[in-house]
Amino acid sequence: MSALADAPIWLVGCGNMGGAMLRRWIAAGMDPARVTVITRGAADLPAGVRHVHAVPEGARPGIVVLAVKPQQLDIVAPLLAGVGPALLVSILAGVEVAALRARIPAATIVRAMPNLPVAIGKGVTALFADAIETEARAVVEALTVPLGLVEWIDDEAQFDAVTALAGCGPGFVFRFADALAQAGAALGLPADQAARLAIATLEGSAIMASGSPEAPAVLADRVASPGGSTREGLNVLDRDEALVRLLTETLAASARRNAEMAAAAR
Known part of the structure; x- marks a missing residue:
């Protein structure tokens, strides 16, 4: 070999x-x-x-x-x-x-x-x-x-989930970047400027997270001062685990499609 x-x-x-x-x-x-x-x-x-x-x-x-x-x-x-x-x-x-x-x-x-x-x-x-x-x-x-x-x-049965998370993940991140930019534009920012701000924010945050020993959840809490504006925004995402539920549904849909393709190829 x-x-x-x-x-x-x-x-x-x-x-x-x-x-x-x-x-x-x-x-x-x-x-x-x-x-x-x-x-x-x-x-x-x-x-x-x-x-x-x-x-x-x-x-x-x-x-x-x-x-x-x-x-x-x-x-x-x-x-x-x-x-x-x-x-x-x-x-x-x-x-x-x-x-x-x-x-x-x-x-x-x-x-x-x-x-x-x-x-x-x-x-x-x-x-x-x-x-x-x-x-x-x-x-x-x-x-x-x-x-x-x-x-x-280790287990091929996990491959559908891995594909949903990492294989499909960039598409979901790109969509999140676009949504973040659209939300900024809805608050009055020029659309092109909001897009630049959203992408740069994602880039910097991802680099910081990848180089930190702390979990992303801990980093999010450190950005958010009690009673501050970040905390108010996080409260929306965290309420009833809205963001977690949305992404769980998103990955589950992709994983189901992977399983369907596997069944068709057998």
């Missing part, structure tokens, strides 16, 4: 997430010539990355990264059935290891769930494998550590 450290990589699909991962790999020092991107259409790729429109005949990559839409699995899988990579890494939401193994023979199969900030090396990638050797694990981590935080999940 140690030969995988420099093995050729096939990236099957190169949409928003696959492209973000690829660009980050190259920015982190990966040799572009190591990667072959396989897509049916055009792709905007870093210089030096090979691009083909079909699975190369007779070629045997060490690593295949599957980055198509989950609904395309049964279109792509037959094309890879004879490839037999040593390592298959799939970022298909809701598609379980057993479903992948039934379609694509590979010595080791790893599910990965990255989120969009991997493009700037500040993402989260959750990983799961039902069986993996030390060398293969090291190779997978070498591919994902440049993308940001890496978390191995």
Whole structure:
């Protein structure tokens, strides 16, 4: 397995997430010539990355990264059935290891769930494998550590929840940023200024939280002086656990959809 450290990589699909991962790999020092991107259409790729429109005949990559839409699995899988990579890494939401193994023979199969900030090396990638050797694990981590935080999940049943929280999470944060800006505009601020203030506030707060030993709940209470304006706002969010209930419902909806996709792929 140690030969995988420099093995050729096939990236099957190169949409928003696959492209973000690829660009980050190259920015982190990966040799572009190591990667072959396989897509049916055009792709905007870093210089030096090979691009083909079909699975190369007779070629045997060490690593295949599957980055198509989950609904395309049964279109792509037959094309890879004879490839037999040593390592298959799939970022298909809701598609379980057993479903992948039934379609694509590979010595080791790893599910990965990255989120969009991997493009700037500040993402989260959750990983799961039902069986993996030390060398293969090291190779997978070498591919994902440049993308940001890496978390191995012990129980595949938790993957739907992880996907809802971290995979879908950036979309929810972006929506929160937009809502915060709209709320500022409703108080009379120019919309463009409110947007800049909201994004900068989120950025600074996230950096502060990530570097603090204190839990976010503690930091929130420290911002809020008794009887002050922050406390008044927090009272709205905390009343009947309104914010917690809203986000719990939000993640539950995403997790349910992940489970539905998993059932469809079995």
